[in-house]
Amino acid sequence: MLGTDIALDLGTSTVKIFLDGKGIILNEPAITAVNVETDEVVAIGKEAYEMVGRTSDRIKVVRPLCNGVISDFDLAQYLIGAYLKKISGSKLFMPRVVVSVPCQITEVEKRAVVDAISSTGVRKICLIEEPVAAAMGAGVDIARPYGSLVVDIGGGTTDMAVLSLSGIAISRSIKVAGNSFDDAIIKYIRRKYNLIIGQRMAEEAKMAIGCVYPRKDLAKYRVKGRNAMTGLPQWADITVDEMLEALIEPAMQIVRTIQEMLEITPPELMGDVYSDGVILTGGSAQLFGFDTLISKKVKMPVHVADDSEICVALGAGKAIQFIDDMENKEYGVLNPLSAAY
Numbered sequence: 001m002l003g004t005d006i007a008l009d010l011g012t013s014t015v016k017i018f019l020d021g022k023g024i025i026l027n028e029p030a031i032t033a034v035n036v037e038t039d040e041v042v043a044i045g046k047e048a049y050e051m052v053g054r055t056s057d058r059i060k061v062v063r064p065l066c067n068g069v070i071s072d073f074d075l076a077q078y079l080i081g082a083y084l085k086k087i088s089g090s091k092l093f094m095p096r097v098v099v100s101v102p103c104q105i106t107e108v109e110k111r112a113v114v115d116a117i118s119s120t121g122v123r124k125i126c127l128i129e130e131p132v133a134a135a136m137g138a139g140v141d142i143a144r145p146y147g148s149l150v151v152d153i154g155g156g157t158t159d160m161a162v163l164s165l166s167g168i169a170i171s172r173s174i175k176v177a178g179n180s181f182d183d184a185i186i187k188y189i190r191r192k193y194n195l196i197i198g199q200r201m202a203e204e205a206k207m208a209i210g211c212v213y214p215r216k217d218l219a220k221y222r223v224k225g226r227n228a229m230t231g232l233p234q235w236a237d238i239t240v241d242e243m244l245e246a247l248i249e250p251a252m253q254i255v256r257t258i259q260e261m262l263e264i265t266p267p268e269l270m271g272d273v274y275s276d277g278v279i280l281t282g283g284s285a286q287l288f289g290f291d292t293l294i295s296k297k298v299k300m301p302v303h304v305a306d307d308s309e310i311c312v313a314l315g316a317g318k319a320i321q322f323i324d325d326m327e328n329k330e331y332g333v334l335n336p337l338s339a340a341y
C-alpha cells in the first residue's frame, strides 16, 4: 500500500479515514480508555465508547480531540497511530495525508495536529479547512466565483462559512453542537424529574426522538438513571415536545450565529447564497427539524447534505488530488488545501 494517499477527519466525536480509490474505510469514536495506575491505553474506539459512564476508579475515558484540536497530545498520537495501523494491516504504509482542521485554529494548534500525525510515519501532511472540505464533500463546486454557505454541525463545534473561489470569504465557529444537545437533555431531565442520566443515555434519546422543530409523532423514549434526592434507580418517558423544549436554546444559538454571519456577508455573495440556500453537514445536521428551523429563521432554503456525517472526510478525500499542485506550487491553480508540511 506504499504511496496510497489518505484523508483524516479528527472530529470531537469520531475519527474518519478516507482511502484514495476506496472511500471511507474507518469511522470510529475518538475515545481512549486509560488505566490511571499505569497510564496504559486499555481500549480505543467502539470498545472505549462502551465504557463511557461505566468505568471503575482504575480506568478513565479520555477524548483526546476536542473541538477539532488536540487536547491530549500523547493519547491523540496513540489513537491516530492505532487507526492508521488498523487500516494498513501489516503492510508498509507511508501515505500522504490531507487532514481537516477548524478554520479558526491557531498556529500552535495546527502544529500539534501536524506533529501528532507526522510521528506515525507519513510522508506529507496537507491541511484543509473544515467548511471547505464539508462543502466539497456535499458536492458543491467551490472553485466558482459564486458564494455558497455551508454549516457543519458536528459533535463539539459548529463551523460555518461562506465560500467562493475555493476559499473562505467569511466564517464563524462556535462550541455549540452535538455535545451541547446531550448536555441540554441531561439538564432538562434533572430539572424536571430530579433524574440524573448519563451522557450516553442522553445521546441515545436525542438520536431516537430528538427534535428542534415541532414533531407530529407521539413517540416517547424511556430514559433511565438515578433519582437526585433518593439515589434510587428511576426512569421517565420523555416525549418529543419535551425534547423540543430541552433542545431549542442551543439550536437557536446556532441559528443566531448564522444570522450574525449573514449580516456581514458581502452583498454579491449574499445574493448567491439567497438563491442557492444553506447546506447543512455534520452528524448533528440529522437532528429532526434543523433544516426547517434554520429555513424559517433565515428565510432561505436549507438542504441537509447526503451522508452529512461523513461530508468533511469525503471532501478532504476529494482534495487529495490537489496535493501534487501544493508540492509543485503550480501557478493559477485554485487550491482548496491551505498548508503543507
Ligand SMILES: Nc1ncnc2c1ncn2[C@@H]1O[C@H](COP(=O)(O)OP(=O)(O)OP(=O)(O)O)[C@@H](O)[C@H]1O
Pocket: 010, 011, 012, 013, 014, 015, 066, 067, 068, 153, 154, 155, 156, 157, 158, 177, 178, 179, 203, 206, 207, 210, 281, 282, 283, 284, 285, 286, 287, 288, 308, 309
Ligand atoms: N441521527 C442523529 N440525530 C441527532 N444527532 C446525531 C445523529 N447522528 C449523529 N448525531 C450527532 O452528531 C455528532 C457527531 O457528528 P460528527 O461526526 O459530524 O462530529 P465530529 O466531526 O466528530 O465533531 P466536530 O466536527 O465538532 O469536531 C454527535 O454529537 C452525535 O450525537
Ligand SMILES: [Mg+2]
Pocket: 009, 011, 012, 154, 155, 282, 312
Ligand atoms: Mg467534524
